[in-house]
Amino acid sequence: MKLVNFAFLALVSCVTLLGCQIPKSADTGSGKTQDHNEGDSPGESSQVPGGKKAELRLNQRAVPRGLDYSKAVEKFAFGSSANQDRPQPIWKTILAQEPDLFIFMGNNIFANEVSQKQIGDQYTKLDKIPEYREIRTKVPFLAIWNDLDYGLASGGGQNPAKEQARKEFLNYWAYVKDSIALNQGPLYHSKTIGGTTVDKKRRRKISKTVPSIHFILLDTRWNRDALHPFVGPKPAVSAPVPPPSQPPPPASPLQDSTKAPELAASATVEPSAAPAVNPLPENHLAHPKFVPSEDPKGTLLGETQWEWLEDELKQSADLIVLVSPIQVIANEHGFERWGLFPKERERLFQLIRKTQPKNMLILSGDRSFGVVSKLDVKGWGTLTEVTSGTLNQPPSVGVFEKDQTYQGEIFPKENFGFATLDWANRAVKIEIKNLEGNTVSTTEFKLRR
Numbered sequence: 001m002k003l004v005n006f007a008f009l010a011l012v013s014c015v016t017l018l019g020c021q022i023p024k025s026a027d028t029g030s031g032k033t034q035d036h037n038e039g040d041s042p043g044e045s046s047q048v049p050g051g052k053k054a055e056l057r058l059n060q061r062a063v064p065r066g067l068d069y070s071k072a073v074e075k076f077a078f079g080s081s082a083n084q085d086r087p088q089p090i091w092k093t094i095l096a097q098e099p100d101l102f103i104f105m106g107n108n109i110f111a112n113e114v115s116q117k118q119i120g121d122q123y124t125k126l127d128k129i130p131e132y133r134e135i136r137t138k139v140p141f142l143a144i145w146n147d148l149d150y151g152l153a154s155g156g157g158q159n160p161a162k163e164q165a166r167k168e169f170l171n172y173w174a175y176v177k178d179s180i181a182l183n184q185g186p187l188y189h190s191k192t193i194g195g196t197t198v199d200k201k202r203r204r205k206i207s208k209t210v211p212s213i214h215f216i217l218l219d220t221r222w223n224r225d226a227l228h229p230f231v232g233p234k235p236a237v238s239a240p241v242p243p244p245s246q247p248p249p250p251a252s253p254l255q256d257s258t259k260a261p262e263l264a265a266s267a268t269v270e271p272s273a274a275p276a277v278n279p280l281p282e283n284h285l286a287h288p289k290f291v292p293s294e295d296p297k298g299t300l301l302g303e304t305q306w307e308w309l310e311d312e313l314k315q316s317a318d319l320i321v322l323v324s325p326i327q328v329i330a331n332e333h334g335f336e337r338w339g340l341f342p343k344e345r346e347r348l349f350q351l352i353r354k355t356q357p358k359n360m361l362i363l364s365g366d367r368s369f370g371v372v373s374k375l376d377v378k379g380w381g382t383l384t385e386v387t388s389g390t391l392n393q394p395p396s397v398g399v400f401e402k403d404q405t406y407q408g409e410i411f412p413k414e415n416f417g418f419a420t421l422d423w424a425n426r427a428v429k430i431e432i433k434n435l436e437g438n439t440v441s442t443t444e445f446k447l448r449r
Contacts, residue, residue, distance in 0.1 A: 062133040067101070067140035070204060072194040072211045072423060077139075078103035079416035080146065080325070080365025081390035082132075083110045084125040088392045090414050091131035093437045095138060097418055101193070102139050103215070105365035105388070106146025106325035111165065112153045119151060119161075119168040142191060143173045144217040146325035146366055147336075154290075154336060156224035166222075186222035188305050190312050191215045211423045214317035216309070218324050223302025225295070227340060230288045288334020292342050300344040306351075313355040318447060319421070319428065320360045327364045329373040329385045332403045336366060353379040359447045361428070363388070363417065368395045370415040370432035372443045373405040384443060386430050388417035411440045 077099040082088055094102065109122040116122050126132060147154050149169065151161035159165070169187065170177045179189040195212025196204045301309070313320065324338070328348065331339035338345040352360065362385035373385040392414060399412040414435040421428055426447040431439045 062127045062136035064136050065138055065140050067191075067193070069191070069193050070196045070198045070210070071100075073100045073213050073421065074423070075099045075418070075420050076101040076103065076213075077416055077418050078105055078323075078363050078386075079388045079391045080105040081107040081148075081368070081393060082126070083393045084122050084129065085110065085116075086392050088129050088132055090391050090416060090435055091129075091135045093433070093435060094416055095131075095135045096437060097433075099139055099418070102135070102141050103217075103321075103323060103363060104141055104143035105323055105363060106144055107148040107365065107389075108143055108145065110148045111151050112148045117151075117161075119149075119165055120171070122149075123168065123172045141173075142215060142217065142323075143176070144189075144219065144323060144325060145169055145187060145221065147221065150221045154227060156221060156226055158226060159221070162222065186219035186302065186305060187217075188219040188301075188308065189217055192315070192317060195317065211318040211421070213421075214312070214315055214320045216312050216320065216322050218301065218309070218322070219305065220300055220325050223305065224300050225293065225298045225341075227290045227336070228293055230291050230334065232287060290334060290336065290340055292340050296343060298341050298343070300338065300341045306347070310351055310355060313351060313357050313360075316358075318359065318423075320357045322360060322362045324362060324364045326366045327373070327385070327387055328362050329375045329383065329405050330371075330387070330403045331405075333401055349377050349383075352377055352383070356380065358449075359428075361386070361419075361430070365389045368393075369399055369401070369410040369412040370417065370441065371410040372407040372430070372432070372441055373403065374407055374443075375405050382445075384430075384445060386417050386432065386443065388415055388432060390414060391416060407443060408441055415440065 075098065077094050077097060079090075079094075079102075082104075109119075109126055110116055111119045111122050127136075145165070149165065150159060151165040152159040155162075166185070166187065176187055176189055179191065180187065192212055192214045194210050195207060197207040197210060198204055327337045328345065330337060331345070338348065360383065362383065364385055364387045367387055367389050369390075370386075370388045373387065375383050375385075377383050394413045399410060401410055411432055411434065415432050417430060418433055419428060419430045426449065427444065428447060429442065429444045432441040434440050
């Protein structure tokens with residue numbers, strides 16, 4: 001007993017006289033110990049400019065904002081593709097919209113280049129971006145990966161770096177570790193926000209007055225079979241030009257011999273420039289990157305994830321938000337999409353018809369633009385998908401993609417998605433916003449009761 005009292009008095013003395021701090025518990029959103037100076041927004045200067053304290057804070061990971069699962073979500077933002085090696089000013093614009101939640105839909109970091117193979121270091125780079133650090137302290141995040149944070153561009157189940165990428169993802173997005181089965185390899189998971197109340201004893205109860213959103217985040221990497229690259233006809237090879245059979249004629253007597261060297265040089269130097277070639281449309285199907293699989297057993301999700309998804313779609317919620325890292329509806333381009341596995345895409349539509357979710361919205365990333373797609377699912381209704389990308393790395397050349405399901409033109413610059421839920425009028429409004437926060441595309445629909 002005396003030993004315990006002595007230890008307690010020593011601890012009190014340390015805190016009182018020397019300013020020692022007692023470590024806080026690890027935050028469930030990051031898996032890292034919380035910053036002791038939570039009052040300061042990450043990225044801001046410490047009280048001692050340029051001192052060791054400021055340097056220490058800069059090297060710590062962002063302290064994430066927790067999520068109240070009993071409260072109805074009225075506004076949420078979403079996006080994909082954030083290169084940690086480039087500035088990310090768009091987070092300031094997103095924060096100004098005051099979302100209740102942000103959905104990171106994949107390529108949350110870029111870890112596909114040789115210089116980015118230390119995946120954990122890429123998350124550290126992300127956390128050092130001031131605008132990102134600030135929004136992480138004020139807005140809760142949900143996240144799923146895509147190919148670049150999976151460690152291999154267009155990578156699937158054969159990715160040799162998948163285990164390391166998974167370890168680093170779970171280390172950073174620690175809430176996912178608590179949201180999946182113990183022996184589950186792929187990172188698919190779900191969260192229901194709202195639909196409950198909390199009593200005085202902090203017990204959660206189902207509520208008919210608090211609306212709910214069921215977020216389902218799919219893993220389209222871990223179990224995916226290999227893609228089939230397009231193999232086109234080889235270009236024709238021109239026959240070599242034979243050398244002249246006779247020597248060139250002698251110079252004209254009228255030619256000034258003092259100019260001959262200059263004329264010879266001008267004949268071999270400065271060849272005429274080749275005419276500029278316009279870039280091909282991104283969905284130029286004459287030369288697609290990938291073609292659909294003809295294997296009837298080819299899988300995108302894996303059978304276990306399919307069984308899990310069916311159970312998730314049966315759950316009761318005012319709105320189901322299905323997050324797919326790659327596009328589901330659009331099927332007329334030659335890049336990654338559900339349509340590369342036609343039977344899997346049709347299986348999803350059949351599952352929607354079977355489970356009959358009351359209200360459903362699909363969000364997707366992966367592409368270098370934002371766009372709204374719609375498709376009539378026979379026996380269910382009109383399915384809406386909103387694709388949002390990129391947060392900070394727009395394409396350097398023009399993108400001219402078309403698809404019969406696209407509602408209007410694509411927006412090939414920095415963008416993010418923003419959903420507003422009017423629960424009183426059972427209405428949903430989804431916008432695609434640009435770097436300045438201006439709306440470039442909008443879609444709306446009513447929630448069925």
